[in-house]
Amino acid sequence: MQKTKVVTIQRHIVEQERLIPKATGDFTGLLWDLALAAKTISREVNKAGLADILGLTGETNIHGDIVKKLDVYANEKICKSMEHGGHLCIMASEENEEVISIPDEFPKGKYVLMFDPLDGSSNIDANVSVGTIFSVYRRKTTGTEAAVEDCLRRGTEQVAAGYVVYGSSTMMVYTTGQGVHGFTLDPSIGEFLLSHENIKIPSKGKIYSINEGNANSWDEGTKKYTAYLKENDTSTGRPYALRYIGSLVADFHRNLLYGGIFLYPADYRDPKKPKPKLRLLYEAAPLAFIVEQAGGRASTGKERIMDIQATELHQKVSLVIGSKEDVLTYEKFFSHT
Numbered sequence: 053m054q055k056t057k058v059v060t061i062q063r064h065i066v067e068q069e070r071l072i073p074k075a076t077g078d079f080t081g082l083l084w085d086l087a088l089a090a091k092t093i094s095r096e097v098n099k100a101g102l103a104d105i106l107g108l109t110g111e112t113n114i115h116g117d118i119v120k121k122l123d124v125y126a127n128e129k130i131c132k133s134m135e136h137g138g139h140l141c142i143m144a145s146e147e148n149e150e151v152i153s154i155p156d157e158f159p160k161g162k163y164v165l166m167f168d169p170l171d172g173s174s175n176i177d178a179n180v181s182v183g184t185i186f187s188v189y190r191r192k193t194t195g196t197e198a199a200v201e202d203c204l205r206r207g208t209e210q211v212a213a214g215y216v217v218y219g220s221s222t223m224m225v226y227t228t229g230q231g232v233h234g235f236t237l238d239p240s241i242g243e244f245l246l247s248h249e250n251i252k253i254p255s256k257g258k259i260y261s262i263n264e265g266n267a268n269s270w271d272e273g274t275k276k277y278t279a280y281l282k283e284n285d286t287s288t289g290r291p292y293a294l295r296y297i298g299s300l301v302a303d304f305h306r307n308l309l310y311g312g313i314f315l316y317p318a319d320y321r322d323p324k325k326p327k328p329k330l331r332l333l334y335e336a337a338p339l340a341f342i343v344e345q346a347g348g349r350a351s352t353g354k355e356r357i358m359d360i361q362a363t364e365l366h367q368k369v370s371l372v373i374g375s376k377e378d379v380l381t382y383e384k385f386f387s388h389t
């Protein structure tokens with residue numbers, strides 16, 4: 053009888069690192085600490101209704117979003133899990149206005165971590181899937197202390213990116229530039245086990261994901277593109293199905309597996325000042341790295357997300373991401389406006 057190989061996330065990370073000459077194991081430790089934080093957040097998300105961590109803190113964050121208690125919990129959990137390992141020199145979170153330094157008592161490492169601790173948190177009270185997104189860079193400054201410049205990067209400089217989706221099961225998906233791999237948490241043993249090896253996104257899907265309630269604020273290209281997707285033409289697979297959860301991680305994860313396109317275009321009500329919503333460093337760049345590794349594409353409509361140099365920690369961008377052919381079609385519509 054053939055034995056099924058059980059691969060834990062730890063084993064997988066170690067084996068991936070062995071492929072890199074001169075690897076020190078530092079990176080393995082970093083991802084391992086992150087997986088541990090994800091398991092703890094998963095446990096809290098799953099018992100959220102019982103643990104008095106639902107609801108609002110009464111505060112708004114730097115983006116003007118209402119802060120949920122679980123956002124704060126997840127943010128603190130990641131900071132505390134990652135600060136002492138000696139792998140990081142600095143962190144930045146969607147929930148913190150400034151960069152997060154590593155406390156003096158802990159050794160400093162060569163990596164930079166950026167994260168969205170809880171994505172889609174406005175959904176949590178209704179038991180809808182939420183997620184965590186992370187992105188890792190190598191430090192680039194050489195002074196004694198790491199600085200904000202270590203966080204203001206171009207997506208192509210990422211050494212790893214991933215997300216955790218807290219859904220009907222908890223999954224962690226990551227890339228280090230050698231394909232995209234997915235692990236499902238087996239709660240009975242508390243381990244992430246390899247369940248989706250070398251994920252490839254279909255080159256064309258049948259799903260589009262966008263907040264249609266904002267349609268009146270879109271640019272003309274996006275309006276025309278969504279109208280195009282709704283036309284009946286079986287030869288090109290139209291009409292597409294609309295699927296929108298409102299949790300980027302969950303919408304992205306579904307489209308990664310099934311194929312499709314997710315769009316969050318800028319608000320063009322003032323055409324001179326388009327206002328995007330999603331954050332470059334914590335949301336767009338990490339998912340762009342993953343989708344490209346899976347054979348897909350991510351752009352603003354006119355520029356590759358991975359090529360954008362961040363100039364501000366909380367910079368926002370339009371995001372169009374998913375199956376390659378679908379994103380290319382969108383870009384044609386966008387460029388004609």
Ligand code: AHG
Binds near residue numbers: 146168171173
């Ligand atoms: P976050 O919960 O981290 O602030 O992110 C929310 C984001 C993203 O998850 C989702 O795709 C989008 O906001 C939904 O926005 P709308 O409610 O405007 O559709």
Ligand code: MN
Binds near residue numbers: 168
């Ligand atoms: Mn988010």
Ligand code: MN
Binds near residue numbers: 169171172173
């Ligand atoms: Mn968030």
